[in-house]
Amino acid sequence: MAFTRWLSDGLRLCSETRRGLQIVTGPDSRITVPLRLVLTSPNSHWVVRADGGYYDGLSGVPLVWDGAAFVTDPQARTYAPAYTTPPSEPIGAQLTVTFRVRYTSDTAIGAATEDICTALTGGPPGGWGTAEPATDVWRRERLSELFWSRGAEATWLTIVGTGATPAVGTMLVSKTGDAVEEAVTIVVGYADPRDVPAAALPGLLGGIAAGRHLISLFAQLGNGRADLTTVPRWLGPPAPIGMAVGGMVSEVPGIPAQQIGDARSPAVWYVLGDGRQQEGWQRYEQLTRHLQGGF
Template sequence: MTKDVIALTPTMPDVRALLAGLYAGGPDLGVHTLADGAVVQLCDPNGRPLVSVEAPILVQVPGETSRLLDGVDGAGQAGPVWWTEARASTAVPEAGRLAGSFAGRLVTALGGTVWPAEAATTEVVPLTTDVSAAAAPATGGPAIDVLTPRTAVVIQDRPLVPLTSWLSDALRTATESDRALQIVTPPTARLTLPNRTALRGLPNRWVVQDPDHGYYDGLSGAVLHWKGGIFTPVRDEQGTTPVAGAFTVGAGTGERQLLLTLRTRHPADPDLVLGRALETCFRHLTGTAPTGWSTAEPVNVPWSTRGLTDLARSRAPRPTWLIAVGHSDRPALATVRVRRTPAGVEEDIAVALGYGEDEPPPLHAMEGLAAELDVGHGLVTLLTSLRAGRRDLTVPAHAEAPPVPVTFTLGRDEARRVGRSHAECPPHGPTPVPLGHAAEPALHYRLGDGTLPQAWGRFRALVGHLRPADGSVRTP
């Protein structure tokens, strides 16, 4: 049974409803709070946390509960839904049942749905495990199951692991203490794209625990072992790390993903509104603006360029990272990193869109999109790629084909920085197509149709040619 249980209710759980849920363990258990009351913990008589409950989140974005919870559609209603997540300790056998009873009691009082459905009960779960001999482990946060001087380990066995606020907090805790974040899942689990992005930098890892193959990295396939308080690659006498046998390329389904990686740059103007470049991408490729944005999953706030601008401004000069989603009929996800640089305010944007076997990706729209981004949104660079991958944009624990470049666009200001005559004549091609302003256009390079891996060689040669001495053109 999963250690994470979620109650989806049509109304906000008030104090009385939460207390009724927390009575799931009977009168002998205690209640503590963390993070100024944002997390409530059900604890054993010695203070060991058994279940941690996060403050309810109002999810106002249609389709988010279905995207993250295997098709569960909110609380059986079309409007917003309150998402209350309970995370059970993996160290105490009764904790999972306590989390299920908490959620079941909440839904009994308020209506709604429990995920997973089989976890829901209203029974009192007595604590029968003797935990008096062992002190509660200091893990540094309710989401962290194991904490060592080198890593923070989070154990997840839900089918789809999103970048929840729990995991975002665990990542922040690990980073601030110079530790790795390592998420351990069974081989059947998948990650959301935002979670994959968060785990991209080593020594952060997605650790897959396979009953037949031991531990391996879910993104690279490297065989791992626990050594020195951290999961690290196994190496043979030659220093080579083997790839797990389970990490093989899955059967092709014909599904594909269209990937955009772009950077925009704006003057640091008090009237600057961020998010418009991302909105332009969504409108060109899906027909509508994003439906919502947030700093974690579930994405719960309706789309607002003003709202995300206010957040980024309140955090400046620190960078701001956020997630945006599109309508459920066209899987679309984006991450945005806003940062202040000596050149102005930059947005690093990654967009992914999913297509079925009979849904051709709109590669024909790339030139028009690049032109609009350059004319109105301060485009620096735009790389478009195509890959074989799941339409729902989730990441499985097996090998996937790498993306193949389709087009690359150099914004007009960046072309001027490189030197226009130089940028227009790469020695090995391709010859760029001018876009946007006639007198000073952006330069759009066609690299292929997304089916030939040789396009990576053309792209690397092109970027090597465009990169000036100061290195201002960076590979997206």
């Protein structure tokens, strides 16, 4: 199931009435990356109907109908059995890169997204849209035209890659003072987890900081289908690879770091793990505490 125009309209209505978006499917359904990201918002659920009951397809938590919406079953003490049943299809790996970057020139909207997509997949995004499928041909000037035609209101978009490796993502473009901010999530799929370029990420992603204001970037790896759809099954937890922070950031004891970017726009890449070891989350918590403390 994709985040179609019909669901986009439904999400807008839910937002206006302060409700979450909830969709109901069977246990054999799959959803796309944009729809999965939308369904992580408060009160939203991927409601999966199985074994005479319901559960959240992203968390496995049993759900019940309270007369107005699906909510967590207060009597549940474990995950839904269908959620913990291993999938029968082959599972690969999904690399997720989330970043925020700020521009002082509105003509640069989409530049960082284009750079990262090219670095990770071998080609720039091929299409974009306000829903799925992303039918508009990727042209950065069109992104700026759409954003300003809406009075610089926050604009949410889907993007799709065209490189040798499949990639799908979302963009949120918004006005911040005199600058434009771009918040992006890109997910790249691999049939063979050994093909994920975890060790090469600092070099591949370092270019995003050069000549622009990188706020933050986070990369993590998880099990998932190479076609980037999500199944309502437990596939194991993701694990962090690294995090980049813009500006002159200090060293953090026990966390390897290297400079990326350039002299005009310095940034630091912190190595958190290889995307397989859960210990990386401990380093992530240590790093975020350090950054929030103002070092």
